[in-house]
């Protein structure tokens with residue numbers, strides 16, 4: 001085993017801004033010249049421990065490791081593996097530490113990857129835990145912003161949709177606040193506003209302004225980066241509320257016509273009906289590129305956590 | 313006033329807010345110990361109108377963190393050879409492990425037996441604790 005101290009990525013705060021910048025810069029280099037890194041993780045194994053299915057995130061990680069020349073093991077659904085028999089996370093991860101060099105964990109329970117990191121002797125990556133955090137999506141988002149907006153700092157960022165349970169929003173908003181973003185616009189139905197504890201810590205720790213809005217049209221002309229999220233039907237008590245609200249949080253060409261020419265529209269995907277298909281051909285819609293960049297952000301992260309030399 | 317013989321060696325929990333005595337007695341499971349224990353309720357007090365007192369004869373380990381959560385008025389007197397050798401006010405613990413559960417039903421600490429819920433204090437006035445795992449706030453209530 002290497003001598004370097006084991007690092008994990010459980011929440012974005014595990015990395016300093018310098019380290020986040022380093023991963024973003026490396027992700028950009030990997031995107032521009034992927035062939036140079038095709039043997040960077042030769043002989044290394046990534047374990048993908050998915051306690052709930054998430055095809056997209058798992059494929060993104062597996063692709064990242066394969067493109068680095070590494071191998072993968074893992075499970076994609078806890079019901080088909082021994083972990084469903086009630087094995088504690090501590091036991092699972094102690095065994096996995098012997099099999100693999102690095103692991104990514106997706107878990108429906110909040111705090112599960114953190115618990116795993118306490119018993120692991122390999123780096124643990126949080127691949128999403130309940131409604132809590134999704135730090136590799138944050139890396140993906142930072143890389144996307146860097147690619148399209150040149151800097152991560154200094155933009156008016158709006159989040160739209162389910163801000164209550166949207167873990168991608170929680171991870172990114174905290175991180176952008178650390179990057180000295182001073183104002184966020186929060187567009188959501190009353191039932192799905194950003195959690196109070198998060199609002200409180202954003203105001204206390206970073207002195208940011210949070211402007212709340214109910215409709216996209218009211219604020220779209222001010223926005224530099226519009227981050228859309230999915231509103232799930234299960235979050236509503238009745239069908240009628242969902243039906244009434246879902247169109248308010250739908251982005252289409254007619255709403256987009258009031259936006260800045262260089263605004264970008266991001267989305268962690270999968271989308272259901274919050275972005276109309278007519279937005280796909282608009283150059284401002286960068287969400288598919290964002291998904292592609294996710295692979296390179298994860299490649300950069302894996303090499304950093306494994307401590308492999310990538311200076312080529 | 314009701315008198316109870318003082319103890320030679322042990323612990324006296326004094327200035328318990330009236331009504332909390334029985335709760336603490338139960339929480340500490342003092343009904344299951346085999347050494348002398350006295351619970352005094354509604355005793356008149358100089359600085360409080362009425363208070364409860366618990367006297368425990370025998371030096372046992374009392375979890376001070378735990379007492380701080382229940383009632384911050386409590387004074388803990390440790391007695392050796394008929395003398396008070398230390399007198400401590402309890403306070404709210406900054407960090408807590410395993411004393412109560414996280415109120416977030418989606419938190420891993422509520423579904424994995426291996427892990428003890430762990431918190432740190434975020435607000436003294438409202439007794440709010442932040443979970444180290446899911447980061448949700450739990451307000452402690454007795």
Ligand SMILES: [Zn+2]
Pocket residue numbers: 111414415416419420421443444445446447448
């Ligand atoms: Zn919790």
